[in-house]
Every structure is written in structure tokens, then in C-alpha cells.
Amino acid sequence: MIEANSISTTRAFYDAVAGDYAELARDELSGKPLDRGILAAFAERVRCAGVGPVADLGCGPGHVTAYLHSLGVTDVFGVDLSSQMVAIARRVYPELRFDEGSMASLDRPDGSLGGIVAWYSIIHTPPGVLSAVLAEFRRLLASGGQLLLAFQVGDEPLRIAEPFGHAVSLDFRRWSPDRIVGMLGRAGFKVNARLLREPDSTERVPQAFLLADAVNPASSGS
Template sequence: MTDLSSHLSTTADAYDAVAVLYDELFRNALDNVPLDRAMLAAFAEVARATAAAGPVAELGCGPGHVTAHLRDLGLDVFGVDLSPVMIDIAREAYPDLRFEVGSMDALDLADGELNGIVSWYSAIHTPPQNLPSFFAEFRRVLAPEGHLLLAFFESEGDPVTEFDHKVTTAYRWPIDELAGLAGKAGFVEAGRMLRETREGERFGHGRLLMRKGE
């Protein structure tokens, strides 16, 4: 098993170091990607329709642009990220929203507190053998029938593949394998999407919308 605490510290330090540049590059990243906006809109619609009254959390929120987009879609949402510098940027950019430093594997939240979770490319840095513990934590904090939206790089027919992400080591997943892993953790697939590689991108993109099962 990978030393998770060391891995998390390395990831936080790596994002601290590039936080300002990352914000500049990705603040408007959703503007020209209608399929990504459509998947976030679908998540927001099912979250609003769920009986649970809790908020939605974006876990691994970075500088907060997706959190703000979810707010604009009508959700009660807050962001959590490992990187203190990212959280500082998010708080300055969106002072009306709540942002906290924290780790996805040990959330300071009660059981069943959340109506939904968005993990928008944040689980990609998790070593594959550690990902089940993250899914278990997601399931713990989600209310019954709460939804999870995962965005990740798809491996396009290859097995789980490590690659040289520009910030720190990351992993590409076959969509079926990732869905199966989430299923073993107690999630039921509600929908999926594969998006083609656009100009300037190296890999295809996967989206999984999951519901907390019984």
C-alpha cells in the first residue's frame, strides 16, 4: 500500500507551487466545453431533485471555478482542497463561497451530511490501490441516494496507466474499471460520458455519474 500521508503531502506541495499559474490557465476552462457543462448541469439537476437537504461538496476544488459554476447552477455548494494556496485563491476569487483545506480521504463531515460530491479531476492523482478508501469516504459522507460525479482521464482501452501529469504523477482509468471499483464501494452507475481529445489535450476524458446504493 502506498504511504498515503506522504503522497498527499507531495500532491499538496506540488499544487501549492503552481497554484497561481493553474488558476490563470483554468479559470475559464468550462467556457468552450459544452459537454463538460452538460454533465455538470445533469449532476446539478439530480442533486436538486434528491430528497436529502444537505449541501454539495467539490472535493479537490483547486481555485474554485467549478465550485462557482455549481453555485450558478443553483446548488448549495462548498469546496475542499489539499492545497492551502489554492484555497486562498478560491476564497479571494469567490468570497461568497465556503472553501476549506482538507483531504478527500478524511473529511471533517458527519455521516450522510452531503447531498452530492463532485470530484473534477481530483482523484486522478490517487494511486489505484488507495482509491477504494477514497470511495469509502465519499460513500460515508453522502446521504442516501446522494450522487457522485467523477471526471478523469480515460485510458482508451489500456489498463490503468500512470502518466506524467504536469503537476504531479497521475493515472488514467478505463471507464469500465473505474465504474466497477466505485460499484464495489457501494455506488450505482447512473450515467457516463466519454469526451474526445480536444486541441492541446493529450488524452480522452471520462465522466461517471454515480448514486449511493443501499
């Protein structure tokens, strides 16, 4: 679904930077109360819906997976393209499950998840395949399941010259929240909350968070 070269470039990049990235990410949430707030809302909605396990797709070093677990989402696991990210996540959080895989095509039955978090992981998805990735999220979620997306806001991708000091070429995509809300509606989601926060001292652009219910086609427009 996602072009093979996009997948392999993204995987190679995160394999190369995994150690540095994990250092930066480890305590990141402690300085971001609004981000913790939307994760707490997601965790509560997932627990109330009680329709299945939660997948943190594009989990990186696993700190968000672990944070959800600390909020009482006991049946949670992470998936990432990068074997190095998965190795770090397994080492730091040995009590949790982390798998290698692509969120664009997960080997799981339809309706088998109660929640999906994609926390800054759609930022490398080519625009032409994002609707197919959202359709895959909807396929995986049971009706009443919860989706939480986090991403940077903007119209143009950001090309960082040497991210983490590595001479690689990788687009960091930014998205318009309105555009993603429209795509979610067409994919079978009802958006319940949009949080837009201003950049903090470590960020360049506003950050968006969308919380949505997986709905049946008949109720998606109501």
C-alpha cells in the same frame, strides 16, 4: 489512508503551481459544452434529490464550485489539500466557502452530504487506496446522494517532466472507466451515466465522466 508522502507531494505541487493553474482553469468550462452538460445534469439531480449540501472535493481554484452555484446548487462548498488553491478560491469567489482538507478523510458525519463532485481530483490518488477514497465518498453521502467523477482515460500514469515549469515529480494518473465503474458498484454506488469524450485541442487523451447514485446495499445490485 492515502500515504502521507503522496499527500504531501500533491499538496506541495499544487501550492507551487496554484497561480498558473488558476489562470488556465478560470474560463476552461466555457469551451467545454459536454463538461458543462454533465455538471448541469448533476446539479439537477442534486436539486431534485434534496438530501443535503454538495462538496467539490479537490476543488482547486474553485471554478467548478462556482459553476455549480450558478446552476442553482446554492449549498455548495469546496475542499482542497492545497492552501494556495484554497486561498485563490476564497479570493476569487468570496461569497462561497472553501476549506483545506483531504477528500480521503473529511471531518463530517456519515450521510451528511447530498452530492460530491471529484473533478479531476482522483488523478493523484494511488491505485491501492482509490477504493478506500470511494468508500469515504459513500460514507459522506446520504442515500440518494449524487456523485460525479471526472478523470482522464488510460492505463498508465502520465509523468510530465516539468509541469507548469516546476521541477517536481508527480504522477498524473489515468483510469479505465470500466474499472472505476466496478469499484463504484462495490463501494455502494449505482452508476447512472458514463460520458466518454474525445480529447480537445488542449488534451492528450479521452476524458471520462461518471454520474452515480449513492444506494443502500440491498439495492446496489438491482
